[in-house]
Amino acid sequence: MKRIGFLIKPASSLCNTRCRYCLYADVAEHREVANFGIMTDDVAHALIDRALAPGDDADITYAFQGGEPTCAGLAFFERFCAYVDEHATA
Numbered sequence: 001m002k003r004i005g006f007l008i009k010p011a012s013s014l015c016n017t018r019c020r021y022c023l024y025a026d027v028a029e030h031r032e033v034a035n036f037g038i039m040t041d042d043v044a045h046a047l048i049d050r051a052l053a054p055g056d057d058a059d060i061t062y063a064f065q066g067g068e069p070t071c072a073g074l075a076f077f078e079r080f081c082a083y084v085d086e087h088a089t090a
Contacts, residue, residue, distance in 0.1 A: 001058060002058045003058065003060075004060050005061045005062075005063065006047065006060070007064075007065055008039070008047070008064050009024070009039075009064070009065060009069070010039040010044070010064055010069050010072040010080075011038055011039075011072045012037055012038070012039075013025065013028035013036075014035060014071040015071055017068060024065075038072045038073075039076070041079060044076075044079070044083065048083055048087060049087070052084075052088055060088075064077075
């Protein structure tokens with residue numbers, strides 16, 4: 001079985017903590033659009049649908065990072081996990 005990992009940045013550059021080790025803040029400051037806001041459910045669903053494409057037998061891992069992912073709020077992660085659970089096959 002193949003393994004697929006996704007590193008998801010659900011809150012773009014909303015974090016203002018500016019940790020010394022954070023490379024994402026520097027990257028965001030040099031983009032034409034510094035902040036894309038919180039990932040929409042439509043975008044999250046498209047990512048999940050693509051990951052769970054029919055015919056792919058894979059062990060999928062979703063990881064969240066960048067711009068402090070908790071800025072997206074608990075409800076975002078609840079909806080994300082519910083959608084994965086609803087559409088994933090055992």
